[in-house]
Amino acid sequence: MSTGISESASDVQSGRRRRIPRGEIQRQAILDAFESLLGEMSAVEITVKDITDAAGIKRPNFYFYFESKDEILAELVGEAWKAWDEAIGSYHRHAGETHADYFDRLFRVSHTVWVPRGRALVAGFQATAYDEKLRARWAELDEELYSQLADQMTRDAEAGLIAPPSDDHYRLVVTVTDMITYAFYRDRRLECTPEESARMLDSLKAVWLRAWGATDPAH
Known part of the structure; x- marks a missing residue:
């Protein structure tokens, strides 16, 4: 699934790639982890711990981006x-x-x-x-x-x-x-x-x- 991350025209023209913010990476990691876990169990069975473990982030970081699964x-x-x-x-x-x-x-x-x-x-x-x-x-x-x-x-x-x-x-x-x-x-x-x-x-x-x-x- 696309992350929706894009580059600015000036960065492309100058040959530089936009530096992706850490928060953007973590947020996408949570989305990707949850979608991947859906291949192993139902949405009801997935816990926040399952998601944070799969995404490789700490639990408080999860709640910075999402209120719930x-x-x-x-x-x-x-x-x-x-x-x-x-x-x-x-x-x-x-x-x-x-x-x-x-x-x-x-x-x-x-x-x-x-x-x-x-x-x-x-x-x-x-x-x-x-x-x-x-x-x-x-x-x-x-x-x-x-x-x-x-x-x-x-x-x-x-x-x-x-x-x-x-x-x-x-x-x-x-x-x-x-x-x-x-x-x-x-x-x-x-x-x-x-x-x-x-x-x-x-x-x-x-x-x-x-x-x-x-x-x-x-x-």
């Missing part, structure tokens, strides 16, 4: 959602983009984000069952996705490009999108092979196109 998980999930948004670019269908290509951009591209960040996203999805703050943040991000997809479905239906099986476009989008999110969660929790993931995506695409009412997915 839940805050670390929330940040990792936030970073993953940001990468998800950047990879997709827009949840609206591009001019000339077929519905089949629209699905591929939304969800095949999304899956490429889930794969390297699977541990954090799986743990984050599970944490929505007990962490109110993370649940609220995840719901907020979901709502933005639902609204934009429902708006696109309505525009396509009004243009006569699709015939959705329900006039309740918002609820239809919520149902299908939640199914896709759960499929991604299961895929990463089980660490499916690329071949198994490809079959999952093909099945989701067939369901998505039918739910969208794309009588001719090529248009």
Whole structure:
């Protein structure tokens, strides 16, 4: 995962590399340690001691950067959602983009984000069952996705490009999108092979196109 560390233009031009502050290194070490530990145990089982031992820092230093391990998980999930948004670019269908290509951009591209960040996203999805703050943040991000997809479905239906099986476009989008999110969660929790993931995506695409009412997915 990228640390988000960059160099100034003047440093690059002069051949100098920016000196990374010690605090920045320690903070990233905590994030990396927590994400690595998720490969060995659940987020609930991880202790602050586990994190500080893995990061090679003292316990007081942990609390200088984070109030709790839940805050670390929330940040990792936030970073993953940001990468998800950047990879997709827009949840609206591009001019000339077929519905089949629209699905591929939304969800095949999304899956490429889930794969390297699977541990954090799986743990984050599970944490929505007990962490109110993370649940609220995840719901907020979901709502933005639902609204934009429902708006696109309505525009396509009004243009006569699709015939959705329900006039309740918002609820239809919520149902299908939640199914896709759960499929991604299961895929990463089980660490499916690329071949198994490809079959999952093909099945989701067939369901998505039918739910969208794309009588001719090529248009």
